[in-house]
Amino acid sequence: xxxxxxxxxxxxxxxxxxxxxxxxxxxxxxxxxxxxxxxxxxxxxxxxxxxxxxxxxxxxxxxxxxxxxxxxxxxxxxxxxxxxxxxxxxxxxxxxxxxxxxxxxxxxxxxxxxxxxxxxxxxxxxxxxxxxxxxxxxxxxxxxxxxxxxxxxxxxxxxxxxxxxxxxxxxx
Amino acid sequence: xxxxxxxxxxxxxxxxxxxxxxxxxxxxxxxxxxxxxxxxxxxxxxxxxxxxxxxxxxxxxxxxxxxxxxxxxxxxxxxxxxxxxxxxxxxxxxxxxxxxxxxxxxxxxxxxxxxxxxxxxxxxxxxxxxxxxxxxxxxxxxxxxxxxxxxxxxxxxxxxxx
Numbered sequence: 001x002x003x004x005x006x007x008x009x010x011x012x013x014x015x016x017x018x019x020x021x022x023x024x025x026x027x028x029x030x031x032x033x034x035x036x037x038x039x040x041x042x043x044x045x046x047x048x049x050x051x052x053x054x055x056x057x058x059x060x061x062x063x064x065x066x067x068x069x070x071x072x073x074x075x076x077x078x079x080x081x082x083x084x085x086x087x088x089x090x091x092x093x094x095x096x097x098x099x100x101x102x103x104x105x106x107x108x109x110x111x112x113x114x115x116x117x118x119x120x121x122x123x124x125x126x127x128x129x130x131x132x133x134x135x136x137x138x139x140x141x142x143x144x145x146x147x148x149x150x151x152x153x154x155x156x157x158x159x160x161x162x163x164x165x166x167x168x169x170x171x172x
Numbered sequence: 173x174x175x176x177x178x179x180x181x182x183x184x185x186x187x188x189x190x191x192x193x194x195x196x197x198x199x200x201x202x203x204x205x206x207x208x209x210x211x212x213x214x215x216x217x218x219x220x221x222x223x224x225x226x227x228x229x230x231x232x233x234x235x236x237x238x239x240x241x242x243x244x245x246x247x248x249x250x251x252x253x254x255x256x257x258x259x260x261x262x263x264x265x266x267x268x269x270x271x272x273x274x275x276x277x278x279x280x281x282x283x284x285x286x287x288x289x290x291x292x293x294x295x296x297x298x299x300x301x302x303x304x305x306x307x308x309x310x311x312x313x314x315x316x317x318x319x320x321x322x323x324x325x326x327x328x329x330x331x332x333x334x
Binding site for chain 1: 180183186187188189210211214215217218221222223224225226228229230233234236237240241244
């Protein structure tokens with residue numbers, strides 16, 4: 001690998017490592033497996049970096065590879081969506097106890113809602129939140145139409161919004 | 173544009189799919205409509221709370237990735253063209269080269285043998301010609317000497333006074 005390629009790889013790695021890890025963690029719901037998948041994705045990226053001609057597609061490539069590996073894992077373990085996502089996998093920062101409690105409560109509600117949804121819907125939301133890709137890119141990645149991506153995102157957000165409003169009505 | 177349309181714009185806003193013009197339209201409406209403002213705040217909270225305080229990337233995973241890359245870096249340069257070729261192609265290519273080399277060796281051996289035979293025949297022929305030439309010379313030399321006596325009895329020549 002040339003020096004410039006190593007620099008490119010490092011930049012891509014630093015930009016996506018955290019979002020990719022949490023995306024895979026939420027999809028698989030298993031920390032060890034998520035680590036294996038993220039490891040494999042970055043090693044594949046390292047190996048194929050020079051053959052990925054369009055650098056603007058690297059983000060797409062990373063999330064597509066991670067998604068495929070995660071779905072393979074779910075198929076093998078006969079699970080059909082992410083479950084038991086540990087909300088305690090959060091860093092404790094110094095803040096008011098009531099704020100921490102409230103934040104954890106909201107997170108718990110969000111994760112419960114996501115877990116109870118159709119995985120196809122929640123997956124679109126996770127991809128959008130973690131990759132930040134456009135409707136078009138997510139549609140291409142999931143092999144569905146752009147309109148369907150938009151519609152699924154809308155439904156997920158509306159459900160989550162309603163849950164938050166029910167929890168904290170009047171305090172917003 | 174009613175509140176439902178504004179709600180759609182809110183979703184597009186959080187998906188970064190809203191144009192600047194639509195964005196200013198959205199915020200103008202939010203300043204005037206309490207219900208939409210509440211909905212916007214809820215979506216905003218969802219957007220910010222969902223990923224807030226997420227744990228950092230695990231150190232041991234980072235170490236593992238770097239170790240693997242380090243090992244790979246030693247083993248094989250990633251931009252090597254052979255890396256992208258399937259193994260069976262490389263083995264097949266090697267086998268073809270071997271067969272070609274053996275074939276060419278046989279061809280060269282035959283050619284060499286033929287050249288040597290030709291050279292041998294040529295030398296034998298030259299030797300034969302030389303010996304025949306010597307025999308002819310010897311035969312000529314062995315012939316008895318003849319005295320040639322000139323006489324002119326041709327009447328035509330005599331007429332012309334030659």
